[in-house]
Amino acid sequence: QQPVQSPQAVILREGEDAVINCSSSKALYSVHWYRQKHGEAPVFLMILLKGGEQKGHDKISASFNEKKQQSSLYLTASQLSYSGTYFCGTEWMNTGFQKLVFGTGTRLLVSP
Amino acid sequence: EPEVTQTPSHQVTQMGQEVILRCVPISNHLYFYWYRQILGQKVEFLVSFYNNEISEKSEIFDDQFSVERPDGSNFTLKIRSTKLEDSAMYFCASSESGRAGGNSPLHFGNGTRLTVT
Numbered sequence: 158q159q160p161v162q163s164p165q166a167v168i169l170r171e172g173e174d175a176v177i178n179c180s181s182s183k184a185l186y187s188v189h190w191y192r193q194k195h196g197e198a199p200v201f202l203m204i205l206l207k208g209g210e211q212k213g214h215d216k217i218s219a220s221f222n223e224k225k226q227q228s229s230l231y232l233t234a235s236q237l238s239y240s241g242t243y244f245c246g247t248e249w250m251n252t253g254f255q256k257l258v259f260g261t262g263t264r265l266l267v268s269p
Numbered sequence: 270e271p272e273v274t275q276t277p278s279h280q281v282t283q284m285g286q287e288v289i290l291r292c293v294p295i296s297n298h299l300y301f302y303w304y305r306q307i308l309g310q311k312v313e314f315l316v317s318f319y320n321n322e323i324s325e326k327s328e329i330f331d332d333q334f335s336v337e338r339p340d341g342s343n344f345t346l347k348i349r350s351t352k353l354e355d356s357a358m359y360f361c362a363s364s365e366s367g368r369a370g371g372n373s374p375l376h377f378g379n380g381t382r383l384t385v386t
Binding site: 257 | 300302304311312313314317319324325327360374375376377378379380
């Protein structure tokens with residue numbers, strides 16, 4: 158059972174903000190965020206562990222709400238280089254210690 | 270920066286044939302993974318491997334698939350009796366520590382595009 162991401166696609170103008178959500182039906186231990194550009198491998202962005210933390214990476218940050226079993230990725234002042242497909246990967250409590258399951262992906266297109 | 274390398278980058282095979290996809294994980298990493306991505310779709314977990322054993326596998330990873338670490342550096346995925354629906358990009362990944370990371374991200378190779386005709 159995979160995490161559900163929303164929205165499926167986002168189109169932004171350079172400089173605009175976006176939020177991508179990732180929800181799980183199972184209790185989460187951690188959430189990973191990756192970005193994949195067309196024809197390339199997924200590239201790691203950040204990991205959030207249970208505890209409701211928020212992390213930042215340049216103008217990209219994320220939060221993890223353990224109670225709601227969801228994570229959100231925040232992209233502020235988007236740049237052209239942010240274009241790609243964003244995947245959350247979830248690791249569940251009590252199962253699958255070496256099993257990172259990815260969501261359906263959110264396609265982001267940033268235009269000039 | 271160390272990276273995961275995969276060979277070949279593209280493999281074409283006929284239905285029913287066996288293929289072996291090869292990966293060299295990052296040298297100090299202990300956990301290895303195979304994922305596949307059908308064109309335009311999500312990245313699907315196949316299997317994880319640690320200490321010469323499978324740690325986790327998905328329902329996709331049936332008897333048609335096997336993994337091996339034949340020596341200290343290579344990690345292989347064998348697909349027997351390939352079917353048309355096996356056509357996909359296959360990614361190898363490795364991580365330094367367990368819990369699929371936990372604190373340790375997955376580093377992906379550039380993938381092998383498998384085309385079954």
